Amino acid sequence: MIDLRRRERKSLMVMMRSSIGPLLIVAIALVGVVILSLLLSKTPGKTLRYFFLGPIQNTYYFGNMLNGAIPLIFGGLGISLAMRSGNFNLGGEGQIYSGALVATLCAIALAPLGIAGAVIALIAGAAMGGFLGGLSGFFRMKWNTSELITSFLISNAVVLLVNYLIAGPFMDPSTNLIATRKIPEAFRLARILEPSNLSSALFLAITAVIVVQWYLYKTKSGYELRISGLNSSFARYGGIHTNWYMVLPMMLSGALYGLGGGIAIYGTYYSCMKDFSGGMGWNGLAVALIAKYKPAAVIPAAIFFAYIEAGARNAMLHSDVTFEIASIVQSLVFFLVTSAVLQSVGQKKRGH
Amino acid sequence: MQFLLPILHSSVTIMTPLLLAAMGGLFTELSGMLNIALEGLLLMGAFCGIIFTYFTGSMVLGVLLGILCTMLLSAILAAVTLNLRSNVFITGLATNLFASGLTVVLSFKLFGNKGVVVFDSIPSLPVLRIPALAQIPVFGDIFIGHSAFIYLSWLLLAVCYVVLYKTPFGFRLRAAGLHQKALSSLGMDPNRYRFIAFLISGFTCGLGGALLTLNLGAFVPNITAGKGWIALVVIFLGNKKPLGLLIAAVVFGFADAFSNYAQGALNVPADFILAIPYVFTLLAMLGFSIYSKSKDSFES
Numbered sequence: 001m002i003d004l005r006r007r008e009r010k011s012l013m014v015m016m017r018s019s020i021g022p023l024l025i026v027a028i029a030l031v032g033v034v035i036l037s038l039l040l041s042k043t044p045g046k047t048l049r050y051f052f053l054g055p056i057q058n059t060y061y062f063g064n065m066l067n068g069a070i071p072l073i074f075g076g077l078g079i080s081l082a083m084r085s086g087n088f089n090l091g092g093e094g095q096i097y098s099g100a101l102v103a104t105l106c107a108i109a110l111a112p113l114g115i116a117g118a119v120i121a122l123i124a125g126a127a128m129g130g131f132l133g134g135l136s137g138f139f140r141m142k143w144n145t146s147e148l149i150t151s152f153l154i155s156n157a158v159v160l161l162v163n164y165l166i167a168g169p170f171m172d173p174s175t176n177l178i179a180t181r182k183i184p185e186a187f188r189l190a191r192i193l194e195p196s197n198l199s200s201a202l203f204l205a206i207t208a209v210i211v212v213q214w215y216l217y218k219t220k221s222g223y224e225l226r227i228s229g230l231n232s233s234f235a236r237y238g239g240i241h242t243n244w245y246m247v248l249p250m251m252l253s254g255a256l257y258g259l260g261g262g263i264a265i266y267g268t269y270y271s272c273m274k275d276f277s278g279g280m281g282w283n284g285l286a287v288a289l290i291a292k293y294k295p296a297a298v299i300p301a302a303i304f305f306a307y308i309e310a311g312a313r314n315a316m317l318h319s320d321v322t323f324e325i326a327s328i329v330q331s332l333v334f335f336l337v338t339s340a341v342l343q344s345v346g347q348k349k350r351g352h
Numbered sequence: 353m354q355f356l357l358p359i360l361h362s363s364v365t366i367m368t369p370l371l372l373a374a375m376g377g378l379f380t381e382l383s384g385m386l387n388i389a390l391e392g393l394l395l396m397g398a399f400c401g402i403i404f405t406y407f408t409g410s411m412v413l414g415v416l417l418g419i420l421c422t423m424l425l426s427a428i429l430a431a432v433t434l435n436l437r438s439n440v441f442i443t444g445l446a447t448n449l450f451a452s453g454l455t456v457v458l459s460f461k462l463f464g465n466k467g468v469v470v471f472d473s474i475p476s477l478p479v480l481r482i483p484a485l486a487q488i489p490v491f492g493d494i495f496i497g498h499s500a501f502i503y504l505s506w507l508l509l510a511v512c513y514v515v516l517y518k519t520p521f522g523f524r525l526r527a528a529g530l531h532q533k534a535l536s537s538l539g540m541d542p543n544r545y546r547f548i549a550f551l552i553s554g555f556t557c558g559l560g561g562a563l564l565t566l567n568l569g570a571f572v573p574n575i576t577a578g579k580g581w582i583a584l585v586v587i588f589l590g591n592k593k594p595l596g597l598l599i600a601a602v603v604f605g606f607a608d609a610f611s612n613y614a615q616g617a618l619n620v621p622a623d624f625i626l627a628i629p630y631v632f633t634l635l636a637m638l639g640f641s642i643y644s645k646s647k648d649s650f651e652s
Contacts, residue, residue: 040461088441145641148441149584150634156578157630164623282449289442322460327453334446335432338439 021343022290025336026304032332033311036325047319054314055307061314063196067268069299069306071096071277073205074260075284076291076298077212078253082133083293084216085249086229088148091136092257092281094155095129097162099258100265102128104272105170107183107265118187122262129258130251132158137250141243147250155281166274178274189267201267206299208256213295225249257281279327283309286330289337305330359609365567366612367605368502369394372560373583374590374597375505375512376553381587382516383549384529384542388444389429391580392451393554397422397561398575399455403462405566406471411478415501415566419558425451426554433550434543448580456573470570477501477566501563508556513594525549578629585633589640607632 033051041047055065075092082089089095103125110117136151172181189199216222228235228245236242261277269276283305290304291297312326336342373390380387400421405414425447433443456466463469477499516522527535528542528549535542557580564579565571582604589603590596611628614620 036457040457139638139641143638143641143645145637149637153581153630153634153637157627157634160623160627160630164621167623168621282445285445322457322466324453324456324460324466327449328457331446331450331453334442334449335428335438336436338442339432340437342436 022292022301022337024342025290025333028336029308029329029333032329033308033325036328037315037321040325041315041319041321043319047315047321050318051311051315054318055310059193060196061310063193063198065306065310066193066202066303067196067198068309069302070201070205070267071260071264071280072283072287072302072305073298074208074256074263075280076287076302077208077295078133078256078260079285079288080291080293080295080298081212081216081225081256082249082253083288084229085225085245086232087137087140087246087249087253089133089136089151089250089253089257090148090285091132091151091155091158091254092284093277093279094158094162094281095132095254095257096261096264096277096280096284098132098158098261099125099129100261100269100277101125101162101165101170101180101272102258103262104180104183104265107187108181111184111187114186118266121183121187122259122266125262126255126259129261130255133254133257134247134251137247140250141246147246151250163274166272170272172271177271179271180273182271183265187266188270189263197268199267201263204263208259209295209299212256216295221248257284260284283330286333286337290333359613360606362612363602363605363609364498364502366608367601368505369560369563370579370583370586370604371509371597371601372505372556372563373553373580374586374601375509375594376556376560377583377587378512378592378594378597379516379525379549379552380546381592382526382529383546384532385433385440385546385549386444387550387553388441388581388584389426389447390553390557390583391576391578392444392448393422393426393557394561394564394576394580394583395448395451395455395574396425397558398565399451399458399561399571401558401562402471402474402565402571403458405474405562411475411566414474415559415562418562419555422558422561423551423554426550426557427547430547430550434546452574455571459571459573466573468570468572472569474566474569476569477563499563499567501559505559505563509594509598516594521545577626578633582629582633585636589636604629604632 034048037044037047037051055061075096078092078095079089103121106121106124107118110121113120132154133151135154136147139145139150140147166180167178170180172179189201189204191197191199192202214222216226224235224240225245225248227238228240228242229249232242235245260280264277264280265272287298287301287305290301308329309326312321312323312329315321315325316323373394376393377387377390397418399418401415401418403414404417404421405411408414408417429443429447432438432446433440459469460466479499514522516526524535524540525545525548528545532542535545561576564575568575586597586600586604590598590600608629611625615622615625
């Protein structure tokens with residue numbers, strides 16, 4: 001009994017130590033916000049107040065911030081799965097955007113089927129993202145082409161193709177927006193924190209975290225995926241089809257992005273608008289990096305990123321800075337997040 | 353045949369920033385670092401080159417200051433990657449994100465505008481006429497009437513070759529990529545050569561980026577539009593050799609010039625034209641890896 005408690009306390013200590021690195025990076029990013037405001041704003045005090053307090057000042061902004069975290073949770077999970085298997089998926093932007101378009105178009109076409117149609121449309125969106133991710137995995141398996149570069153290139157081309165489809169063949173002529181028609185009202189997810197945009201998509205995101213956690217740690221396939229990522233020669237000698245784990249994780253990764261795109265349409269946007277998902281793919285990557293590819297840690301990391309975005313949007317609305325300071329802060333996180341030196345702060349050195 | 357000449361002429365203009373970025377990327381690549389930050393560095397050079405030309409009123413000074421700022425950014429990238437031991441891919445991504453954010457933020461701060469900023473007052477690029485080039489039969493017209501910077505970049509390619517293959521510095525830099533333990537066993541720090549390689553890529557991207565905006569007389573957000581990525585592919589397709597770089601850059605420059613022409617002449621949607629560099633790069637990468645895979649299996 002005592003032994004158990006001691007072990008619990010020890011694991012808590014380990015957890016606290018290993019979160020010092022990420023917390024340090026978060027702190028540096030926030031200091032970055034302060035410095036940027038001092039440099040760029042004529043009224044830095046006002047800018048900072050809106051940046052830091054804006055997202056939590058009332059239910060409306062708070063709900064919207066949480067809502068912004070939802071696609072990042074899906075993206076962060078997708079990246080975590082790919083990274084755990086030793087694959088880089090840099091195609092999140094294209095996967096989320098094309099997934100959203102396919103889900104939207106299918107939802108409109110399948111309106112008569114009711115709830116079944118809604119589910120099929122979401123699966124179709126996920127399949128679209130999964131196809132794009134899997135393609136890069138396939139290229140790597142077949143010809144050893146770097147999946148990191150192909151996923152990025154495919155994604156960039158796909159974003160432009162989706163732009164064309166939204167502004168061309170699928171544009172809704174009845175509005176001034178560059179967007180598709182809206183999905184049926186019956187398909188839209190319920191709002192759970194009026195007057196904000198937060199919808200029951202939040203529960204779907206949490207469910208996704210639980211499913212991915214279960215898959216990675218409790219299933220045979222998840223185990224094989226992790227081993228392939230840790231040491232692919234060992235995995236191969238152990239009889240694991242490592243080739244398959246170049247394709248499957250990329251497919252799952254893309255599918256989670258595509259699903260995130262579809263759910264963003266069902267919960268928030270209702271129609272696929274031009275560039276609505278711009279930046280979500282990259283932020284998903286950053287979220288996964290901060291969370292160190294642990295599914296449960298993806299949630300706080302996603303909320304942190306959503307907070308930075310919401311803060312920047314608030315500061316832009318009420319003060320004299322532009323929204324792009326968010327990308328500078330995010331780049332700061334990217335610069336530091338993989339640093340072995342910063343990660344080792346607070347951790348005991350391992351003996352060699 | 354007649355319609356080809358203007359396309360070929362503009363492909364020389366288009367390929368130059370590509371060639372410059374690829375040259376800098378060659379140094380980092382040979383030193384053992386995958387430098388995906390070329391895109392961001394080019395963008396930084398593009399923005400700084402034109403705003404400093406605008407503020408100082410001198411093109412030479414503006415380009416030099418622009419290069420300096422780009423080198424500063426590449427120094428930050430190198431310090432974070434090498435000294436803080438970060439993943440070079442993620443820090444490269446950070447550089448790209450940083451450059452695209454910073455250019456928009458600064459353009460909003462300085463000109464109150466997040467879109468296209470046109471600079472009317474700046475001089476146009478000085479055009480150099482080299483009579484000897486005009487003597488070349490048939491193709492002579494393609495090589496004359498370009499800006500001085502373009503001829504300078506050809507000169508730089510020769511310098512790049514000499515530095516890499518004929519100097520001790522070049523040998524050591526390549527050793528850092530080939531066998532870093534050999535280099536450190538001789539008491540030399542591979543990271544020092546990598547740091548310098550990053551600085552060199554900052555230099556060439558600063559110049560290449562400045563050419564993009566000064567040629568246009570305006571700054572357009574995200575003006576680089578994937579050119580840094582293509583530069584990376586130019587390095588791979590050019591087999592990591594200076595002359596190979598030139599050939600690959602010519603091919604891509606022509607493809608780009610042709611797609612510009614196609615946009616006007618064939619009425620293709622603009623989004624498709626913008627996608628061409630990525631599709632082309634992807635196909636080139638796939639072709640290249642299929643080729644090396646088949647060569648490997650043939651040899652073994």
